[in-house]
């Protein structure tokens with residue numbers, strides 16, 4: 001893989017007058033990162049901004065020197081977050097079919113097998129358990145093999161086997177991986193560079 005760079009430049013974000021970041025500067029290359037910090041410090045918000053799913057108040061987000069809003073860049077990003085609302089009226093299979101069509105990738109048979117998700121495919125998203133919702137969210141993030149993989153608390157709610165499989169998969173992942181987590185499997189893992197948002201930002 002060629003050199004990769006996700007740049008966050010003087011990024012500011014507020015919600016209803018509450019400032020989450022002020023002029024945040026960060027760079028992510030082809031490595032593994034774990035964003036840490038106490039509840040509410042802005043970890044999920046940062047991932048959504050970095051994926052171009054949340055508007056910034058000011059600042060820039062560049063993926064390989066192109067703005068994250070550039071349509072072509074979207075194909076390089078995979079994101080999983082419980083804050084991303086999935087269409088409840090579709091089945092998981094319909095959602096994955098649509099996603100694979102949009103991202104021009106094959107249906108992720110192997111990933112489905114690894115996450116023991118086959119039986120859930122024909123169920124509407126509305127009826128999925130929390131762990132199954134996490135799995136469909138992960139499948140959507142992983143299936144097009146993005147260069148930038150952004151995972152918000154990826155192990156939360158997963159059963160033991162799926163969790164073990166995911167950790168091993170991420171260990172082998174060769175692109176830029178950014179996870180947010182409160183879990184020791186990432187925080188105490190020397191393969192992940194820790195980024196403490198509270199030490200960087202102007203949070204109150």
Ligand SMILES: Nc1ncnc2c1ncn2[C@@H]1O[C@H](COP(=O)(O)OP(=O)(O)OP(=O)(O)O)[C@@H](O)[C@H]1O
Nearest residue numbers: 015016018020037038039040041042043044045046
């Ligand atoms: N859509 C929204 N509207 C208003 N405030 C929001 C919204 N989304 C997030 N916030 C606020 O922004 C701040 C950062 O939230 P965020 O979810 O990014 O934190 P976090 O670090 O991921 O938290 P946690 O560890 O609990 O998951 C919080 O104060 C939260 O209440």
